Amino acid sequence: MVIEQTRVEVNRLRRRYQPEELEFCTTSADVPPLKDFIGQERAVKSMQFGLNMKAPGYNIFVSGPPGTGKTTYIQTVVTQVAAREEVPGDWCLLYNFNNPDMPLAVTLPAGMGQKFQRDMSNLIEELKTGLAKLFEGKDYENRKNTILRGLQQQLEDALNQLKQEANESGFIMKTSEEGIFFIPVQDGKPLSSEQYQALPEETRVSFEQKLKQLQKRTEEIVYDGRMMEKQAEHVVAQMDQELVRETTSPLFKKLEHRYRDFPRIITHLRHLAEDLISKVSAGHQESAAEDESHDFYKNYLVNLLVNNADTFGAPVVVETNPHYYNLFGKLEYRSQMGTVNTDFTMIKPGAVHRANGGYLILQAKDLFADPHSWDALKKALKNRQVTVENIGETQRSVPTISIKPEPIPLNVKVILIGSPRFYHLLQQVDEDFAKLFKVMVDFEVVMPRTSENLRNYVAFVGSVCRREGLPHFDRSGLAEIIEYGSRLAANQNKLSTQFNEVVEIILESAAWAQSAGAQLVSAVHVRQAIKEKIYRCSRVEERIQELILRGKILVDTTGAVVGQVNGLAVLDTGYYAFGKPSRITAKTFMGHEGLVNIETETRMGGSIHAKGVHTLTGYLGSMFAQDKPLCLSARLTFEQLYEGVEGDSASSAELYALLSSLAGVPVKQSLAVTGSVNQNGEIQPIGGVTEKVEGFFGVCQARGLTGNQGVIIPVQNVDNLMLSHEVVAAVEQGLFHIYAISRIEEGIELLTGMPAGERGPDGRYTPGSVLAMVDAKLQQYAEGLQRFHG
Structure with a gap:
């Protein structure tokens, strides 16, 4: 009777198409293409909420298994939302004349950064051309020569005066490359050294005193000459600066007018003009022309860090390789003559800079592959600013000379895409995660x-x-x-x-x-x-089935054996899952050890499997130890299982094997069993039911279907069945059977062909039933142990 009650009807083994379900079309061409994302209403609403929330901390974590289309959907919906938003401004880095190690970060409306960069490049070209002509012109040379000639004339007048003073003092003044010399004269003739020494002492003393006066006067003239040279250089420099100011002032005024609404740029242009005026001279121009490796105008360039000229709406940046430098940019170096150097034009932006004012989409597993990226991203989101800083700059034991630009205010919504495991792990181990990613978009499968x-x-x-x-x-x-x-x-x-x-x-x-x-x-x-x-x-599945058919893996599909049940498990190779039958055996004997699971003892079983085995003790105690102690030693194992076992889906099969061993009643090997059991004897649902049924069917089919073979499943799993057409056809022909049960007693009767038995008012089970035999065996164990110990 229980067979008919528990047999699953063919129409419940696979939900087949019904004509009325597709009456709206004849082919797939009859239905308009999809416009919306299907099957993810919760995720769609969560995503809309996250995108609409502009408050800090409402970044988004998109959770779900691979293959649900979440990445495609996120990129599509974010692009649609971003298209309706304003385009953020450009960001430029400028040379800081007050602090060269900290370049200035200046923002301009989208597209103006590129224009400003071009305007500054044009300015530099105009400066180069204009200044070159300025210092090469005849007017400049004439003005400069006038100053120099005036200096030369003053020096010549002073020397002529000195020469006259020398003549009046009795000396002839001679000049050479080594300096100015004075030779004593007597009677209009220069004195030789011997003649000078032959002079009276009073005469020599007079000459020496006059010579000291002439030498002092010479020193004064030399000093005055140097002062006049410096004064001339200063006058020339002032003239140069005035000429530069007159030449460049119209150029700077034109730019100042163009960028009059941007005070920081106006200030920068004025500092630039002052720097140019203070440095530019004819000498500077000549040295710049001779040394091409030194760019005289490099500090006047614009580093266009972020250019949104071609951006439509808010930027959407998908960074597929989010290591630190790709996210936060870097400071590059140039190697020259065995040394390295850098400047503000060698600062490169990262994805965070490009996404500023918009959205940054990252894959969580790729982000956490770089240990520096996550910490730097959290810091940027918490401080709401981002800068460019090479890894390790702040941790160096010996500081190095480098540059660090001004931080840029950050307004970006980060969207992390990852598995539920990543989300829950971050919630547990990182206290900042919940503060920064307040929106969870959970994709269903x-x-x-x-x-x-x-x-x-x-x-x-x-x-x-x-x-x-x-x-x-x-x-x-x-x-x-x-x-x-x-x-x-x-x-x-x-x-x-x-x-x-x-x-x-x-x-x-x-x-x-x-x-x-x-x-x-x-x-x-x-x-x-x-x-x-x-x-x-299915190579692995076929290999296992081959081993079963050749008797290398022992699985019976006919006959009946005491204490032996066909259990079912699912093996997942990562790209394919299939059911695998396994022989479960139980051996019982007198003792106090209770149930011992060999997989658990050998550490081949997981904690869930161990829990399922312990549940069996509770069932046995409630059913058979109300009037006597539960005196039992038993060994349970999955035969020929070497890869370990986890889960409690075989706990009902283990219980059947245990009851069969205690009762001495054989179990039909033509049936396989799956389903967990609780302490009340109720069968509980499991996973992978379709694969498990098909796995046992494959072995039975290969050996030849007898019409007696089948699988016992939990009744709650019937709606999980989507069996192959082949299995359904075999059931339809009566060659294979599926049974759905809700209690252990139903399974006992299917497996043994005997009544399970019911407990009467006296606590005894129906005579001749399986449970009565089990109770009798446990009574025998209890009495035997008492006699043995007594």
């Missing part, structure tokens, strides 16, 4: 299988076909795509939103249709695409 979403699915298929130039799908092909969406969702009432996997099947189905020369893609092409995809990925 499934959506309800409603008529509206069915229409959206068809529209999605049509959009892909139009975009890729593929043949459209007929109604049968669309039905298969929809059923595939429910299979991916692992729920008959849901559709998968992991559209990358759906797109793969769309593309591959179209390819098979084209190779067959079909005008439309139909069900046969979709099934072939799914079959071929499974074939490409």
